[in-house]
Each structure stands twice: as structure tokens, then as C-alpha cells.
Amino acid sequence: MNIRLPERFIRRCRCNHRDEAMIGTRQIYIIPSRYGFGFALLLLLMWIGSINYANNLGLLLTFLLAGLGLVTMLHTWRNLLGLGLRLSRANQIFAGEQACFEIQLINQRADERPAICLQFEQGEALYRDLQPDSDLIVKLHIDTERRGRLPIPRLQASTTYPLGLFYAWSYIELKGEALVYPAPGPKQAVTHLPSYQRNQQGDKGVGADDFVGLRSYRPGDSPKQIDWKAQAREQGLHTKQFGGDRADLSWLDWDHYPHLDVEARLSALCRGVLDAVEQQQAFGLRLPDQILKPARSEAQRLAALRALALFGETAQ
The missing domain is CATH 2.60.40.10 (Immunoglobulins)
Structure with a gap:
């Protein structure tokens, strides 16, 4: 009742x-x-x-x-x-x-x-x-x-x-x-424009180019980087490490979608955020009223999605 x-x-x-x-x-x-x-x-x-x-x-x-x-x-x-x-x-x-x-x-x-x-x-x-x-x-x-x-x-x-x-x-x-958060838009072949930055740690730094070895598994490591073959051989959980002299960096920019309306742009940018996180790629976000510096972390993902969700609202 x-x-x-x-x-x-x-x-x-x-x-x-x-x-x-x-x-x-x-x-x-x-x-x-x-x-x-x-x-x-x-x-x-x-x-x-x-x-x-x-x-x-x-x-x-x-x-x-x-x-x-x-x-x-x-x-x-x-x-x-x-x-x-x-x-x-x-x-x-x-x-x-x-x-x-x-x-x-x-x-x-x-x-x-x-x-x-x-x-x-x-x-x-x-x-x-x-x-x-x-x-x-x-x-x-x-x-x-x-x-x-x-x-x-x-x-x-x-x-x-x-x-x-x-x-x-x-x-x-x-x-x-x-x-x-905005509903993610459909997957596209290119959802953002990539750029590259020099890796200060050289070819032994954290990057995405070359496999440099294994380390012990840490909670929070991506399942895509776990060496499942070693796990199958009962050698324990290990995480693959990659290095290189450059690291991918992408900017998700409001101006990349001039043909879309406001909500469609936010959906496309939301899809870009999720794709960048899935590919473990550092990314930055440019909105008319806010700019997030490039980073690759869970805090960056949450900050970007929050900025998209609250776009256009008066600061509280």
C-alpha cells in the first residue's frame, strides 16, 4: 500500500x-x-x-x-x-x-x-x-x-x-x-587525439613499449598485465613490467567534437575516458570551464568522470 x-x-x-x-x-x-x-x-x-x-x-x-x-x-x-x-x-x-x-x-x-x-x-x-x-x-x-x-x-x-x-x-x-555520470557513447575508431611525451626514466622506466621483466603481484594490478602462464605452471602470481623511451599521452578535448551537442559531447568524452583507462593510457581532459592535467590513476578517472557529470553546474 x-x-x-x-x-x-x-x-x-x-x-x-x-x-x-x-x-x-x-x-x-x-x-x-x-x-x-x-x-x-x-x-x-x-x-x-x-x-x-x-x-x-x-x-x-x-x-x-x-x-x-x-x-x-x-x-x-x-x-x-x-x-x-x-x-x-x-x-x-x-x-x-x-x-x-x-x-x-x-x-x-x-x-x-x-x-x-x-x-x-x-x-x-x-x-x-x-x-x-x-x-x-x-x-x-x-x-x-x-x-x-x-x-x-x-x-x-x-x-x-x-x-x-x-x-x-x-x-x-x-x-x-x-x-x-554521462552515458558512455559508442566505441569509435578514434575517440581522442594521441600525443607522446619522453619517458624521463629511459628504456627502463614505466612505459608501454618493451617487456622488461616480471615482479611480484600487487593488489590493484591490471589482470591484463598478470603472467597467467606462470600462474598455470604454479610459479605464483607475477605482473609483467613494460618500459620504453616514450609513454602514450592523450588529450580528451571538448573541441574535438564540434558537430555534436552538449550531451553527445559529454558522452563521447566519457567513452574516451573509459577507453584510456582500459588501455592503461595517461590522459588529460579539456572542458570549457575546467582542465585536468594528464595522469594515469584511479583518482584521475574519478576526477574526469565527475567533471563530465557536473559540467554546466554552478560550483557548490
């Missing part, structure tokens, strides 16, 4: 100074579910029948079930009260992929919180049980269509525990965002 209220009537649960949202007494809405309405109709018929036939046992059963319904309403409301939520992490993806928000649920009570449902307004519902005095990480996904900053959408937490007679929910607004 996903209830939509007019914006002016919504009481949102917002983050505190620790970027944690705690559901309070005034942020919980509760109404009977369809089973609750059926239960209420059944009690009404039992009450009318008991009065008509002067059946005291029928009246006793009717009021007993009515009391059970009231206790159920209290437990449904209490299942959300005091629930804490915090955005743990948001992944970085390309436009058209699903963004994943990792949300931490915090239960500071000494009793369990069963059947907690979390969902975005346009997303799928996710049900989890929270153990006493514990926390839990859940992942919620949402589709992306364009590049840039994607703030975490408003979250709805709800429950029908324990008997499903009542539906309680609360709206939560967390702080945080995901970064959406």
Missing part, C-alpha cells in the same frame, strides 16, 4: 545534526487496512446481532475483539516509533543505470521490529525485520535518466504488524546524493 497525501498535509521526518532521521510521534500516519475495515464491519454485525438476540456472550466476544483491535492499532503505531534511518552510501553510476542507495536502519529498542517496509515513491517495496538493539543495511534502487547530482528521493517507511488490521507509515527525508 502506498498512500499519497497532498504536500501541505505531509509531516516529514528530517535529519538531525548527525544526518540521522528518527521517526517521532507526530510523523506517523495510521489508518485501517482493507482487512481492518472488514474486521470493523464484522464487529458491527456481531454487535447488532448480539443486541437483537440479547446474547451476552456475543456482546462479550464483540467487545473482546474490539479491544484486541485497539491493542493492535497501538502495536502497529509503536512498530515505527523511534526507528532511526541514515544514508550509509550512494553508488556512482552512468545515466540509464539504476542508482543504489544503502540505508542504515537503527533499532535502539530492546524489542524486535518485525515487517518494516521501505520504498521510494517510484520504487519497489523492501521488507525487513529488525532485531532488538541492532542496525541493518538495506539497498534501495531507483532508475536514472540524466547525468548530474541525484538527491536521495523521499523515503516511505511503513508496517502492518502485527495482524495487518492497520497500516502505519511515515515520510523520511534523508541527506545525501548519488553522482550520475
Whole structure:
């Protein structure tokens, strides 16, 4: 069940100074579910029948079930009260992929919180049980269509525990965002203009021309440089080293694509970044409002993709 209220009537649960949202007494809405309405109709018929036939046992059963319904309403409301939520992490993806928000649920009570449902307004519902005095990480996904900053959408937490007679929910607004990179353009024969620079370490330096030997494997080495034949001979993991008197250097330039519009240029440059990383090639990036000096590292890849994702935005 996903209830939509007019914006002016919504009481949102917002983050505190620790970027944690705690559901309070005034942020919980509760109404009977369809089973609750059926239960209420059944009690009404039992009450009318008991009065008509002067059946005291029928009246006793009717009021007993009515009391059970009231206790159920209290437990449904209490299942959300005091629930804490915090955005743990948001992944970085390309436009058209699903963004994943990792949300931490915090239960500071000494009793369990069963059947907690979390969902975005346009997303799928996710049900989890929270153990006493514990926390839990859940992942919620949402589709992306364009590049840039994607703030975490408003979250709805709800429950029908324990008997499903009542539906309680609360709206939560967390702080945080995901970064959406431009969708990579199609692979092209030439996506950038290469240039070359002299390798200061001579033919024994790090380059891409000549094989100079092996060294022990280090975490983070590219699988393309691992000597798999040595591994097959049970000689351990080794990484191939290359040297040479020149190293490839390419510039990814905004002006290389004058025939494309803004988003198409960003997609083409994004493809150039990914291709340069795949080929383990140093690269620089020139945009109208920013220039990244050539480098070959994971930090360079992230900086280039971030610059493309935020192109045109006002600096924050």
C-alpha cells in the first residue's frame, strides 16, 4: 500500500545534526487496512446481532475483539516509533543505470521490529525485520535518466504488524546524493587525439613499449598485465613490467567534437575516458570551464568522470 497525501498535509521526518532521521510521534500516519475495515464491519454485525438476540456472550466476544483491535492499532503505531534511518552510501553510476542507495536502519529498542517496509515513491517495496538493539543495511534502487547530482528521493517507511488490521507509515527525508555520470557513447575508431611525451626514466622506466621483466603481484594490478602462464605452471602470481623511451599521452578535448551537442559531447568524452583507462593510457581532459592535467590513476578517472557529470553546474 502506498498512500499519497497532498504536500501541505505531509509531516516529514528530517535529519538531525548527525544526518540521522528518527521517526517521532507526530510523523506517523495510521489508518485501517482493507482487512481492518472488514474486521470493523464484522464487529458491527456481531454487535447488532448480539443486541437483537440479547446474547451476552456475543456482546462479550464483540467487545473482546474490539479491544484486541485497539491493542493492535497501538502495536502497529509503536512498530515505527523511534526507528532511526541514515544514508550509509550512494553508488556512482552512468545515466540509464539504476542508482543504489544503502540505508542504515537503527533499532535502539530492546524489542524486535518485525515487517518494516521501505520504498521510494517510484520504487519497489523492501521488507525487513529488525532485531532488538541492532542496525541493518538495506539497498534501495531507483532508475536514472540524466547525468548530474541525484538527491536521495523521499523515503516511505511503513508496517502492518502485527495482524495487518492497520497500516502505519511515515515520510523520511534523508541527506545525501548519488553522482550520475554521462552515458558512455559508442566505441569509435578514434575517440581522442594521441600525443607522446619522453619517458624521463629511459628504456627502463614505466612505459608501454618493451617487456622488461616480471615482479611480484600487487593488489590493484591490471589482470591484463598478470603472467597467467606462470600462474598455470604454479610459479605464483607475477605482473609483467613494460618500459620504453616514450609513454602514450592523450588529450580528451571538448573541441574535438564540434558537430555534436552538449550531451553527445559529454558522452563521447566519457567513452574516451573509459577507453584510456582500459588501455592503461595517461590522459588529460579539456572542458570549457575546467582542465585536468594528464595522469594515469584511479583518482584521475574519478576526477574526469565527475567533471563530465557536473559540467554546466554552478560550483557548490
